[in-house]
Amino acid sequence: MRIVHVVPSIDSEASGPSYSVGALNRAILDAGHASCLVATSTEADKDADGVRFFPRRSVAFRLGRSPEMRDWLRETVAAGGIDVVHNNSLWMMPNVYPSWAVAGSDVRLVVSPRGTFSPWALRRSRHLKFLFWHLLQKQALARTALFHATAESEYQDIRRQGFRQPVAILPNGVDMPELASEQVKEGARTLLFLGRIHPVKGLDMLLDAWARLEPGHADWRLKIVGPGEPAHVQAVREQAAALGLARVTFEGPLYGAAKTQAYQQADLFVLPTYSENFGMAVAEALAAGCPVVTTKGAPWAGLAAECAGWWVDIGSDPLEAALQDAMTRSPEDLAALGGRGRAWMQRDFSWDHIATRMVAAYRWVREGGAAPDWVRLD
Secondary structure (H helix, E strand, C coil): CEEEEECCCCCCCCCCHHHHHHHHHHHHHHCCCEEEEEEEECCCCCCECCEEEEECCCCCHHHCCCHHHHHHHHHHHHCCCCCEEEEECCCCHHHCHHHHHHCCCCCEEEEECCCCCCHHHHHCCHHHHHHHHHHHHHHHHCCEEEEEECCHHHHHHHHHCCCCCCEEECCCCCCCCCCCCCCCCCCCEEEEEECCECHHHCHHHHHHHHHHHHHHCCCEEEEEECCECHHHHHHHHHHHHHCCCCCEEEECCCCHHHHHHHHHHCCEEEECCCCCCCCHHHHHHHHCCCCEEEECCCCCCHHHHCCCEEEECCCHHHHHHHHHHHHCCCHHHHHHHHHHHHHHHHHHCCHHHHHHHHHHHHHHHHHCCCCCCCEECC
């Protein structure tokens, strides 16, 4: 198969698709297919194996406008060199260009909304999205041959928007880090949040819950790690100060080995989110052997079934109850939960497994035949 993946950006501080789309592209390449990822960039990024960058122009900068990307996609499709264009995310010009490129051709358009159809996401900047939808995005999506959802909840989001095309339901994969050698964790036990400091992540709920938990758990500390818009980071810091929290620390973003080390040194990971289409940090924490507490805003019902953590209703009270349960458990009990989570990730979320299934969905939408089991036609 010959595939082009399109994503607005793969900058280190961009959201989840920066990692997941790139990892999928690499896994498909490793499986022997011709796969390329294209993205915009504001810097002099150099093309690498399987990745091509196009400049983002200053006019309509926030929309990711790139005439060079637009023209390259059109020319590549016209040359007959690809089978599938796979668009990732919505609401930017790079998410419209793929539809323009495949118009009038036999190249199939696959679209991964990547959480942009969730009710929470649609409420954000809704007036601008209303305009973009009616001017560009709705017509672009009409050419979609196959949608991709990372969870059942995102499948439902797609159907709520009125789209009846087939939907492949496949989670993101996750890299499996090497486990650190047995090490004694010194000092306070650590509850870790690692991700964007953004309103959707629910840190307001977490801090409210932590304010009630902190006095009874002198052996625990809360670490909040990640980048964010300065104004919101300041608002979260001010909430912590107003609540008089004594054992909360804020750290900047971590990447690569440093991020893996943070997961492995934590006793428990928390994602108190209002809405996620997947929740990449949950998979990363489990892959590192760290048990998880998250809300039903993230599609991780399997945490309970796999005995790897807690999946609770959205709100500070349910979050507090789950954290209370987790934080009263012994280090050995939490480590056992984390070990089961890691085994789950190895079994069901390896990138080669996900890539094999995604390529099968591409082949089906291109060539027809019986739909794969993970493609919903209803």
